[in-house]
């Protein structure tokens with residue numbers, strides 16, 4: 001009898017360890033992401049690809065898997081943020097766009113498109129806590145969220161024209177939906193990066209925070225308001241607001257991806273990317 005009780009207790013202990021291990025697995029399974037659930041069933045998704053959260057195919061496909069998982073597990077909300085107090089994300093990885101095979105560029109571009117579709121169309125409320133610079137692809141990720149809170153003294157925007165290629169139509173639409181046609185045209189054609197204050201003025205972000213902690217307080221306030229709203233009503237309303245863009249990318253996504261791949265592969269664009277990368281390195285060398 002004594003042996004049986006001991007065995008059962010050991011088995012229970014083992015099982016409970018296994019369960020908590022599995023719970024940790026979800027947050028520890030990723031190379032470039034940390035995913036934690038808070039007490040309100042809100043997922044805090046932190047990008048942690050040092051130094052500047054450059055979006056390569058692997059980080060993007062991890063974000064994509066998390067989004068599927070959060071949808072299946074019916075989370076109450078999601079906060080997308082960065083481990084860094086200087087950069088939210090530096091955008092798509094030049095190393096996968098420069099002198100790369102079309103297949104490599106295609107994987108990168110189709111993975112960001114997959115993320116855009118899942119994040120923009122997610123049933124749960126989403127907030128971007130922007131703790132640093134958010135150029136290009138970084139700005140796109142935040143635009144797919146419903147609410148943007150940005151810490152003071154950084155820059156955000158879509159500077160892609162400076163790299164010699166045009167902004168894809170659906171990304172233009174994301175910007176137009178957020179800051180209006182006139183402001184979007186001025187910003188996109190000049191590749192303008194907005195300071196935090198300018199971004200608030202134009203509506204590119206919704207709130208300014210003095211630091212990460214206060215940004216999280218504001219994110220909680222935003223998400224808490226939905227506790228009294230029936231999720232299904234909220235979800236359908238969000239879908240109605242976002243349907244046009246989602247339908248467009250689900251019908252024409254493959255064409256947009258191919259257009260973007262051939263745009264990036266052009267010799268002139270490749271030259272500009274090389275010059276841009278060299279300029280970044282020089283800036284760094286001169287500042288050291």
Ligand SMILES: CCCCC/C=C\CCC/C=C/CC(=O)SCCNC(=O)CCNC(=O)[C@H](O)C(C)(C)COP(=O)(O)OP(=O)(O)OC[C@H]1O[C@@H](n2cnc3c(N)ncnc32)[C@H](O)[C@@H]1OP(=O)(O)O
Pocket residue numbers: 051052054086087089090091092093094095109112113133135136137138140159160168170171249253256257260280281284
């Ligand atoms: C429906 C159609 C779908 C198809 C397409 C969908 C979406 C596409 C639309 C959006 C388009 C996106 C294109 C891009 O995103 S291209 C990337 C553009 N990014 C930028 O212009 C930003 C470049 N980076 C910076 O300006 C700075 O790094 C910074 C973010 C301001 C941070 O500055 P700092 O903290 O001083 O850090 P460093 O500059 O020293 O950078 C550290 C390190 O990282 C390297 N790096 C930075 N950004 C990138 C990058 N994007 N790709 C690759 N590598 C990058 C940088 O060179 C440093 O490397 P070393 O340490 O080796 O010197």
